[in-house]
Amino acid sequence: MRKILVCSAKGGVGKSTSAINLSAALNDMGRDVTLVDCNFTTPNVGLYYGIAKVGKTIHDVLNKKGDINKSVYLHKSGTKIIPGNISIKGLKKVRPEFLKYKLNKLNSDIVLLDSSAGLGREALASIDACDEVLVLVNPELPSVTDALRLIRIAKELNKEVIGVVICRKRGKYEMKNHMIESLLDYPIIGAIPEDEHVKKALVREDSVYSLYPKSNAARAYKKLAHYLVGEVFYSEKKSFLREVLDLFKLS
């Protein structure tokens, strides 16, 4: 089982959005993937999917007695998720340090963990529970310097840093890719553009990948999902050269 943490030290970078869309893309590729909300204090995954209340949550699982496999919720899109309990009550008994042990009992080939922001107790429990780390940044200096701390901690805990993903890239008045790479000393493996379809999907309570597959954000997540599992990505947008070659094949 691969356990991949989608994380950023800074808040609001795009972790939940990315975790949701990567899960949707991997599921669409036929992979057995489960998305776990590891943002125990402010869980968002369920809300993004329009599920406020489910039978069991990650909070029940981390309340010692919960069976993690009985807490998997199948979303209508086909994505398997373990959401969090949004009530304050659910937070009281949660023990983040159980996460690592409980995750090892989950029946899934790939587990994507949506991390909380910061480097506090719950974020550290998620880093400890995963094997691989996907570091998300916005193309701004504070976001990148915070990522530097996160990478240091992940490396100290012997986690594999897969690479850096730039979220909400607008292309103007922001840090250049080569600056981000040289500061973090890891390659940029994905760039998700700022895209209003992300907000539209949020309102419609599903992933941008499922609702707007042709949008720029959905395409970028699809490409990143392919990278994560080592599959070659062929863009649906045909290049001029490909069109010419295809015409030759037909004649």
Ligand SMILES: Nc1ncnc2c1ncn2[C@@H]1O[C@H](COP(=O)(O)OP(=O)(O)OP(=O)(O)O)[C@@H](O)[C@H]1O
């Ligand atoms: N590519 C994008 N284009 C436009 N809006 C985006 C994009 N990615 C994320 N957003 C928006 O940015 C906001 C924060 O995103 P998200 O909740 O995914 O961040 P987060 O890192 O999980 O935040 P937190 O640290 O609070 O958990 C949301 O309103 C989301 O809709």
Ligand SMILES: [Mg+2]
């Ligand atoms: Mg979040």
